[in-house]
Amino acid sequence: MTGLSAIAAANGWFITVTGLVIVFTGLALLAAFIASLDKLLAFWDRGVAWLQRPRRRGSSGPAPGALAHQGPAPLPRADASARTVFLGGETLEVYQYFQWLTRRQGDVFSLSRLLEQAEKRGIPRPHFHLDELLVLGLIEELPGEECGFYRWTPGISVQPEE
Amino acid sequence: MVEASELRQSPFLADIPDADVQRLAEVAVLVHFSESEVIFQVGTPAKNLYLLKSGSVLLSFPNGRALVIRQPGQALGWSSLVSPFHHTATAVCLTDSVLYQFSNAELFSLFRMDAGLATRITAKIESVIQERKPYRMPRTAHGEGESRS
Numbered sequence: 001m002t003g004l005s006a007i008a009a010a011n012g013w014f015i016t017v018t019g020l021v022i023v024f025t026g027l028a029l030l031a032a033f034i035a036s037l038d039k040l041l042a043f044w045d046r047g048v049a050w051l052q053r054p055r056r057r058g059s060s061g062p063a064p065g066a067l068a069h070q071g072p073a074p075l076p077r078a079d080a081s082a083r084t085v086f087l088g089g090e091t092l093e094v095y096q097y098f099q100w101l102t103r104r105q106g107d108v109f110s111l112s113r114l115l116e117q118a119e120k121r122g123i124p125r126p127h128f129h130l131d132e133l134l135v136l137g138l139i140e141e142l143p144g145e146e147c148g149f150y151r152w153t154p155g156i157s158v159q160p161e162e
Numbered sequence: 163m164v165e166a167s168e169l170r171q172s173p174f175l176a177d178i179p180d181a182d183v184q185r186l187a188e189v190a191v192l193v194h195f196s197e198s199e200v201i202f203q204v205g206t207p208a209k210n211l212y213l214l215k216s217g218s219v220l221l222s223f224p225n226g227r228a229l230v231i232r233q234p235g236q237a238l239g240w241s242s243l244v245s246p247f248h249h250t251a252t253a254v255c256l257t258d259s260v261l262y263q264f265s266n267a268e269l270f271s272l273f274r275m276d277a278g279l280a281t282r283i284t285a286k287i288e289s290v291i292q293e294r295k296p297y298r299m300p301r302t303a304h305g306e307g308e309s310r311s
Contacts, residue, residue: 111230112222112252127198131218131256134230141230148227148297 085136088161094129095138095158097121108142108149164190164262172213172262173235174286182279189268193261201238201253201261208241208249210263211287217259221251227297230256240287242266250298 001009087095101117102109111130118126133139140153166187169175175183192215195201201212204224219231219238231238231253241249243266273280 110226111220111228113226115220115254125197127220127254127256130220131230134256145296145299145302148223148225148229149301150228 082155082157083137084157084159085138086159086161090124091129091132092158092160094118094123094126095133097123098126098130098133099152102152108146108151111139111150163188164192169213169262171234172215173233174213174237175235178279178282182276182282185272185276185279186264189272190262190264193263195255195259195261197255197257199255201255202249204249204252206249208239208247209266210239211242211266211269212238212253212261212263214238215260215262217261218256219259219261220254220256221294221297222254223251223297225298225300227299227301229294229297237287237290240290243269243284243287244291 007013097118098114101114101121104117105113115126115130118130123129130139137153138156138158139150141147142149142151164187166180166184169187169190170180170183175186178186193212195217201219202208202210204222214231214234214236216234217232221229221231221238223229229251238253238261239249241247247266269283273283
């Protein structure tokens with residue numbers, strides 16, 4: 001027995017369809033997983049922030065994913081008057097990334113290092129958004145001997161745009 | 163070449179006589195840079211002086227310090243007029259930017275013909291060098307800078 005009749009006799013069609021179903025189900029599950037990865041990671045970050053909250057009092061602040069509704073971690077010299085800045089879409093996302101990246105440098109950070117790290121991580125339009133955050137006053141230059149280094153301006157609250 | 167009247171508006175040249183601005187306009191070239199584009203790199207030969215027309219440029223120094231140039235008329239690339247003619251910082255555009263570019267060869271030719279212009283431009287460059295001197299100092303307070311001068 002050869003050809004199509006041999007395939008039919010050995011359950012070949014059933015095996016083929018089963019194989020197709022398994023492969024496409026796997027691909028569909030993988031696609032769904034990738035599509036919801038940002039939500040899963042945000043959920044993970046919130047979980048980590050929640051777990052670390054009791055231990056990080058007075059330290060550098062919550063995890064990046066938990067920053068959407070919060071301002072930057074206040075620094076000791078918080079003399080700026082309270083102000084709210086509304087950020088939307090990509091700017092808010094980049095703001096959160098930048099907060100996370102600068103936390104690794106400490107309260108005072110270097111803009112060139114920040115841009116370098118942002119580019120390495122594929123953050124969208126880091127130069128443009130850095131300029132935007134500087135113009136909005138969210139990032140300020142330090143005075144005196146520390147000139148040329150920057151920090152998140154204390155006393156500014158960042159809220160997502162409606 | 164650019165229009166002298168256009169160049170006249172640059173604060174850097176505010177107190178430069180009209181005749182000198184006219185000469186500078188004749189050697190100036192308007193150059194456009196895109197967001198994230200590098201204008202010059204630290205340590206590379208400095209061949210051009212720039213005056214910002216529009217946009218925003220980040221000057222990054224090897225010690226980690228950085229300065230944002232956003233005011234029209236601010237100068238970049240003063241190293242093109244000062245020995246050893248190597249850039250002391252990297253200039254990268256934060257936004258799309260337009261600058262007036264002056265070749266140092268052209269400027270030196272102008273200076274040879276007009277000592278007064280040379281004196282005036284040199285004085286301006288000197289003030290820019292002094293203004294940016296703190297940015298070239300190694301960082302000491304937090305001990306994080308690369309301590310390269």
